[in-house]
Structure formats: structure tokens, C-alpha cells
Amino acid sequence: MSAPTATQTPVTVLTGYLGAGKTTLLNRILSEQHGKKYAVIVNEFGEVGIDNDLIVDADEEVFEMNNGCICCTVRGDLIRIIEGLMRRKDRFEAILIETTGLADPAPVAQTFFVDDEVRSKTKLDAIVTVVDAKHLLGEIDQAHEAQEQLAFADFVVLNKTDLVSAEELVAVEARIRRINPTAMIKQSTRCDVPLDQVLGRGGFDLDRVLEIEPDFLDGDHDHEHDDHVTSFSLVTDRPLDPRKFLPWVEMITQRFGMDMLRMKGILAFDDDDDRFVVQAVHMLLEGGHQRAWKKNEPRVSRLVFIGRNLPKDIIEDGFMKCRVKPERIAALSA
Amino acid sequence: MNRLANPLAPRRALPEKTRQIKEWTRELFKLDDAVVVAITELACRDEDCPDIETVIGIMRPGEKIETRRIHKPIADVERLDFAAWTEPPS
Numbered sequence: 001m002s003a004p005t006a007t008q009t010p011v012t013v014l015t016g017y018l019g020a021g022k023t024t025l026l027n028r029i030l031s032e033q034h035g036k037k038y039a040v041i042v043n044e045f046g047e048v049g050i051d052n053d054l055i056v057d058a059d060e061e062v063f064e065m066n067n068g069c070i071c072c073t074v075r076g077d078l079i080r081i082i083e084g085l086m087r088r089k090d091r092f093e094a095i096l097i098e099t100t101g102l103a104d105p106a107p108v109a110q111t112f113f114v115d116d117e118v119r120s121k122t123k124l125d126a127i128v129t130v131v132d133a134k135h136l137l138g139e140i141d142q143a144h145e146a147q148e149q150l151a152f153a154d155f156v157v158l159n160k161t162d163l164v165s166a167e168e169l170v171a172v173e174a175r176i177r178r179i180n181p182t183a184m185i186k187q188s189t190r191c192d193v194p195l196d197q198v199l200g201r202g203g204f205d206l207d208r209v210l211e212i213e214p215d216f217l218d219g220d221h222d223h224e225h226d227d228h229v230t231s232f233s234l235v236t237d238r239p240l241d242p243r244k245f246l247p248w249v250e251m252i253t254q255r256f257g258m259d260m261l262r263m264k265g266i267l268a269f270d271d272d273d274d275r276f277v278v279q280a281v282h283m284l285l286e287g288g289h290q291r292a293w294k295k296n297e298p299r300v301s302r303l304v305f306i307g308r309n310l311p312k313d314i315i316e317d318g319f320m321k322c323r324v325k326p327e328r329i330a331a332l333s334a
Numbered sequence: 335m336n337r338l339a340n341p342l343a344p345r346r347a348l349p350e351k352t353r354q355i356k357e358w359t360r361e362l363f364k365l366d367d368a369v370v371v372a373i374t375e376l377a378c379r380d381e382d383c384p385d386i387e388t389v390i391g392i393m394r395p396g397e398k399i400e401t402r403r404i405h406k407p408i409a410d411v412e413r414l415d416f417a418a419w420t421e422p423p424s
Contacts, residue, residue, distance in 0.1 A: 063399050065376060065389045072376055076391065076399050080370045116373045116408065120347040206344075242338050250341065278342060287342030 008123035009086075011095045012199055013108055016130035017139060017146040018101035021159040025130055025191040025198070026098050034195050039085050039092040041078065043100045054092055056081050060100065062107055065114070071257055071283035074111040079118055086121050094199070095122065102145050105152040106261070106282060112204075113284050126203035129153035129183075130191065133172050134163040140175065147229040150176055151261040151306045152281075153183040154203030162189040179229050182210060182264055182304050207290050209264045209277040210302065229261065231306040234316055238323040239270040240301055245322040249278060250285065252318065256310055257283030265303035268293065270324045278303075345375065348408050355411055359390055359402075362416050369394050375408045 016022040030038060039054040063076035078097070085095065099108060105127055112124035129149045132139075140146050150156065156176055161169055169187070176185060184201075186193045202208045245267065253260065263280040278287035293299050303319060305312075356371045365371065372391035388408050392400040404415045 061399075063372075063391060065374060065391070065401065072389075074374075076372075076393055079372045079391070080393055083370045114374050114376070116347050116349075116352045116375065118372075120349045120352075246338065246341055272337065285342055286344045288340060288344070289337075 007121070009089070009093070009095055009121060010125040010200065011097060011112060011122050012125050012201075013105065013127045014096060014098045014130065015103065015105050015127060015149040015152070016101065016157075017132065017136075017143060017149065019135070020101070020130040020132040021157070021191050022098055022101075022130045024159075025128070025157060025193075026096065028191055029096060029195060029199070032195060034199070036094050036199070037092045039088075039095045041081055041095065041097045043098060043103075054085070054088070056085065058097070060103065069258075070106060071110070072114070073107045074114050075107045078108065078111045079115050082118050082122060089121075094125075103149075104145070105149055109152060109281050110284060113281065124204050125199070126154040126201035127152045128155045128157065128198055130157045130159050131172075131176065133158050133160045133169060133187075136172050137168075137175060141227075144228045147179055147227065148261060150179045150183075151229045151231075153180055154201055155198055156180070156183050156185045157191055157193050157198070158185055158187045159191055160189065161187045178227065179231060180306055181231050181233065182306075204279065206277050206279060206286065206288055209279050209290075210266050210304065229306065229308055230310070231304060232310070232312045233305075234303045234319045235300060236320065236323055237298065237300045238326075239268050239272075239299065240322045241324045242269045242272070242276070245269070246287075248318050248322050249287075252315060253280055253283055253285045256307070256315070257285075259308040259310055260305060261308070262306045263304065265301070266290075267301040267303070268299035270328070345377075351408055351411070355388070355390065355408065358413055358416050359392065362419060363392060365392065365394075373408065 014022050014026060026040070030040065039056070041056050041058050043058055058077045058081065061075065061077040062073055064073045066072035097108065099105065109124060109127060111118055112122060113119060131150070158173065158176070164172065173185060186197060260280060260282060265278045267276045267278065269276055273292050274289040275291060275293055276287060277290045278285065305315065352373045355373050359365070359371050370393040372393060374389045375386065376389050377386045386407050388404045388406060388411050390402040402419065404411050
């Protein structure tokens with residue numbers, strides 16, 4: 001999840017529930033002049049209206065490296081296809097993967113962090129999820145796949161906005177935010193979003209963690225609802241003790257990783273002038289120091305969790321215990 | 335400021351070592367170019383999983399992926415670790 005190197009080919013994953021408009025966006029990316037040639041991995045050849053000999057069919061072969069552990073499950077077909085594509089690396093600059101409307105994004109994302117060959121040759125740039133504004137609210141409570149696709153998203157294309165009223169649009173956007181407070185959301189009709197905003201996002205770069213910081217991350221914003229996937233954020237302006245926080249976040253990831261779809265955070269450690277950032281996909285957890293805190297920037301620690309039935313009370317209690325004691329702050333400022 | 339070692343630092347890929355392990359695997363199982371070999375170092379945090387292991391996926395076209403495991407990190411895998419694999423898995 002570190003910054004890409006010159007030799008790594010960026011990969012964008014397009015997800016979205018059935019009929020949301022993924023193929024429309026894919027065809028736009030393939031047909032418009034943006035200076036980049038893409039190799040494309042799709043599920044349905046026939047849906048792509050562009051003649052491109054770098055389109056490859058995927059068959060969603062799941063590779064469980066440890067029996068049943070979702071965190072050790074990747075997509076075998078993608079490993080095979082990428083190995084083949086890399087023999088023709090001179091013919092494209094980036095890779096697009098279109099998943100089926102029912103695909104689980106976790107094994108797709110994990111393929112890019114687990115397999116060594118794939119990891120060294122490619123770099124997961126972002127997960128882009130296309131949403132049908134007209135049908136989302138009616139479908140999402142029953143469609144766990146749709147919720148998980150939103151949970152994993154770095155960028156949400158809120159499509160078909162011309163088919164709903166302004167009030168409905170507010171409700172749809174609020175529903176998306178409840179699932180994923182950190183993704184960028186762009187409204188569109190026929191997926192007419194600026195492509196330079198969709199591509200090259202660096203959604204998994206540690207130095208861009210929580211680039212989107214919506215206002216509601218600044219407080220207690222949990223909601224009472226019956227969603228399959230929910231999110232919450234933890235915030236404190238008291239510095240964290242890294243000797244407590246680092247083992248705690250590893251323990252939390254181990255204990256709740258199966259249900260933790262994504263986690264992102266920016267943290268202020270005691271006696272440390274640089275921001276520390278963390279990011280996880282299930283149990284794949286990485287973190288490191290980033291830039292220095294700016295002079296007038298509040299040194300606030302934020303952790304955002306997106307997952308299935310995560311026990312906020314337990315996680316919050318542990319997080320707050322990682323703060324340095326008030327006496328220590330008083331001693332430092334004396 | 336006295337920084338601790340970062341246990342969350344991204345793991346470095348070892349492309350040379352990975353290539354070597356693939357060569358050993360291809361040699362032992364007499365695999366042709368149509369077969370893809372995937373090498374992964376797993377540090378599964380699940381309680382039932384070993385702390386760290388190297389998982390080798392042998393991906394023959396049209397067949398179920400065959401998995402072999404060595405309970406050590408990629409960097410420590412040796413040719414000798416393949417010695418026990420004279421028979422295919424049951």
C-alpha cells in the first residue's frame with residue numbers, strides 16, 4: 001500500500017451492482033482520448049463495445065490460500081491473466097478490471113497485496129463503484145454485495161441522477177455515506193464524470209489515506225440502523241502512545257479482521273512531529289509515517305472503520321486507552 | 335522524539351527470491367510455460383494459521399489450483415525445502 005514505483009502498472013477495479021452503469025463507464029474509458037492505453041479484464045466480452053485485443057475474459061476463480069480464511073483468499077484468474085498481460089507490457093500503461101455485479105471485491109483487492117509477482121508488477125490504484133441513483137435505496141437492504149462494493153470504494157460514481165428528484169438524491173447520498181464515509185462521491189448521468197478524477201486516484205497509497213475527510217468524521221456519527229455494512233469513526237485530540245496503539249491496532253485487526261472490510265486512519269503520536277497513517281483491507285494491515293503536521297494543523301487522530309457488525313464500544317474503548325495520560329500532557333506543556 | 339520500530343511497515347517484495355522459488359517449483363513438478371506459479375508470503379493473523387508461511391500456487395490450465403506450503407518466510411526458503419515433495423499431494 002506504499003506509493004507506486006515506475007515499474008508498477010496501475011490497476012483500477014470497477015465494481016457496481018447489476019445495471020448500475022459499469023460497462024458505460026468502461027466504454028467511456030476505452031473510447032475517450034486521455035493518453036493512456038488500457039488492458040481490460042472483463043466478465044462479459046460482448047458488453048464491451050470497443051475493439052481491443054487487450055481485452056481478457058475473467059472467470060472469477062477464487063484461490064483460498066488458507067482454507068476458508070477470507071483474508072487469505074485471492075482471485076486465481078487475475079493472477080493468471082496478469083502474468084500473461086505482463087508479457088505484453090509494452091502495449092499498455094494501465095489495467096482496468098470490471099467485476100460482475102455480484103462479485104465480492106475483497107479477493108480482487110487482496111490479490112494486489114498478497115501475491116508477490118502481482119505485487120511487484122502492479123499497483124492497485126483504486127476501487128471505483130458505480131451506483132444507480134434510481135434503484136439504490138430499493139435494492140441495497142437486500143443486496144449485501146451492493147453494500148460491500150460501496151464499502152470497498154475509493155470513488156463512487158452516483159449515476160443516473162437525472163432519474164431522481166433532488167430530495168431522493170440527498171437520501172441516496174446519505175445512505176452511501178453511512179456505509180462509506182471516506183470515498184469521494186461524484187454525481188453523474190450516463191457516467192459522465194471527469195475521467196482524470198476516476199483514474200490515478202492512489203486510493204491505496206499510505207500517503208493519501210483519508211484524503212477525503214468529510215465534516216462528519218469530526219464527531220460521533222454512528223447510526224441506529226440494520227445495515228449489513230456500517231461505518232464509524234473514532235476521533236481524539238489527545239496524543240496516542242505508539243507503544244499502546246501499534247499492538248492494539250494489530251490485535252483489533254486480528255480479532256475483527258474477518259468483518260473489517262476497510263479501515264483508514266491518520267494518527268498523532270506523542271512526541272512525534274510526523275503524521276502516522278494506517279490502512280487495512282480485512283487483516284491486511286499496513287502503516288507508516290507520512291508528512292509532518294503543519295504548523296497550525298490540529299493534531300487530531302482519526303480512525304474510520306467500515307465493516308459488518310463491528311463492536312464500536314469495544315473498539316472505541318481500546319482506542320481511547322491508547323491515549324497518553326493527561327499527566328503526561330501536563331508535564332510536556334509545563 | 336524516540337521512534338519505535340514500525341511493525342506495520344509494508345513488506346518488501348523479493349522478486350529475485352520469488353523467481354528462484356518459481357524455478358525450483360517448475361523444475362520439480364516439470365511444469366511448462368502454460369502453467370502459472372504464484373508465490374505468496376502469508377502472515378495470516380487468524381489464530382488457526384501459522385505466523386508466517388510461503389504459499390505456492392500451481393495453476394495448471396483448466397485444473398484446480400494445487401497449493402504447497404513452506405512454514406517459513408520467502409526470504410528463508412531453500413532448495414532443500416522442496417526435497418520432501420517427491421509425491422503429489424493426496
